[in-house]
Structure formats: structure tokens, C-alpha cells
Amino acid sequence: MGGNSPCASCKLLRRRCAKDCIFAPYFPSNDPHRFAIVHKVFGASTISKMLQELPIHQRADAVNSLVYEANSRVRDPVYGCLGAISYLQNQVAQLQMQLAVVQAEILCIQVQQEPMILPSQPPAAAMEAGMMDGPMDDKSGLGGFPHSNVLPSQYLSFASSSDVTPCGVSHEGSFLGHDTVS
Amino acid sequence: MPIGKFMMSGAGSRCAACRYLRRRCSKDCIFSPHFPSSNPQRFAYVHKIYGASNVAKMLQRVSEFERSHAADSLHLEAKCRVEDPVYGCVGLISRLQRQIHNLESEIAMTRALVMMYESSLDRRKGSANGH
Secondary structure, X not given: OOOOOOOHHHHHHOOOOOOOOOOOOOOOOOOHHHHHHHHHHOOHHHHHHHHHOOOHHHHHHHHHHHHXXXXXXXXXXXXXXXXHHHHHHHHHHHHHHHHXXXXXXXXHHXXXXXXXXXXXXXHHHHHHHHHOOOOOOHHHXXXXXXXXXXXXXXXXXXXXXOOOOOOEEOOOOOEEOHHHOO | OOOOOOOOOOOOOOXXXXXXXXXXXXXXXXXXXXXXXXXXXXXHHHHHHOOHHHXXXXXXXXXXXXXXXXXXXXXXXXXXXXXXXXXXHHHHHHHHHHHHHHHHHHHHHHHHHHHHHHHHHHHHHHHHOOO
């Protein structure tokens, strides 16, 4: 940003935008809202510390995720991102039930079939090994961010999700009782 | 001399936040119901990510009834961010979305297989009836 206009952060903080400003690559001056919202939730000094502790190639993703969390928190001051997490966990549970029902249908049909035309292995079992992803493996840096086609509009536009009561959530994404959240 | 309004919360102990911030814990401390001294790590996480004054502002912004939920969610998000400084809890959201995508694919494939088996069964029944 250097000799050009100051970045959004330095504009908001009313300071000179240095050539090596840590915020400048991620908070361009044409999007002041982006920095304003992370500053409101996390604070400029916290953001700066976080970015300094990360290698350069991970900072863009970190900023994007912080912006997402900040937006979620502003739109839903009680639950923040946990509203979305709870919604998705419920969706996973429903889909797992649907899958179990469909797999049971396959088994019923297979029982009715003659042995000679049964497949050697039910497709569901064959897929299980590769079905579930392990912990995030974004070493490639791809796909680190929520996709719009599986979140309802209130999470896309970060509207309040006061009608969602989140379950407690472990980092592994399993259900916990709310009492054990902390 | 009475201790006055700067009473310690609980049984003479400060809340985790006031301990951390090395200040007196007032009777109406906004942190004390949600950051008990028995769990200092809880406040340490939120302070590291949000800062004490931001946490206080965020708690003040919601009703008293909702503050415990807000404190819980702030703690969880802060913990996720400490454990994953790049993606925080957004990483969990992405992982859940991938899981949903995989489940939907598998359901679709399994349903297609059900249809295939059913049509095969119908054909066999048809040929058994001489058609």
C-alpha cells in the first residue's frame, strides 16, 4: 500500500500505512467494512498478533476465517458461529438416518434377490472407508471456507439465528450436552 | 471499616477474569457468573482472542438470560481459534459441510442402486410370468 492510499485498517486507526503494514494485503481500502468488523470483535492488536504468529502463506485464510467469525458474531451476538455449527450437525444427523434407511432398503432387496446376482460387497460398506474425511486436511490450502450451497440464507448473510439452539460442540464435531459445553 | 461495594465474589475469591486481570472483583462484576475461579483456562482463552474489554462489551450487549450462552459460545470459539489459529471454528464448519456433501452423494448412489435392484427384480418377475 506504501505510497498509495492507506489500507482500510490504517484508515480506521488513523495512522500512517507503512510499506510493510501487516494489515494492508488483507484489508484493502476499497472494503472498509471488512476491517471494521474484525476490529469490533477481536481488536486490531489481537489481529496483528495473530497474523504475526502465522506464516505468510496462511495469513489470507486466517483473515478470511476471522472475518467470517466476526460477521457471525455481530449478526448473532449470543451464539456466533455455533449457530451454524449446530445447524450443520443436525443436518449431518438427519442425513445419517436417511442413509441408514436407504442402506436397510438395499439389504431387504438383496435378501429377496438370488445369491448369484448379489454384488460381492454392499456399496455402502465399500464407501465407508473413504466416506468420512479426517480432520481438516487443508494443507493444500483449498476448500477451507464454508460453501454457500449448504448453509441457509441466515448464515450466508449472517442474520440472527435466535431460533436455533445449539448443542455443545466438541472440536471433533460430536454432540455434547449443553451443560458440558465448558 | 466495611469492605463496601468492592466485595469479593463468591466465598471471598475473585472470579477467573479478575484474577487474571489482577483487579478487585466487584459484586456486580459482569464476568464472575460466567468465568468462575475454578476454571481459569476458560477466561484465558477468551481474553487471548477477544480481549477482556471486548468480552465485557459483548456480554453487556445481550440480555442477562442469554449471557451464559454467549459466554459459552465465546469460550468455544476462542478455544477453536487457539487450537487452529488459521481456521478456528470455521474449520469445523467446513468439515461438517464436506461430511454433508459426502453423505448426500452416498445417499444418492445408494438410492440409484435400490432402483437398479428393484428394476432387476421386476424384470425377473416379468420373465417368470412369461412376458
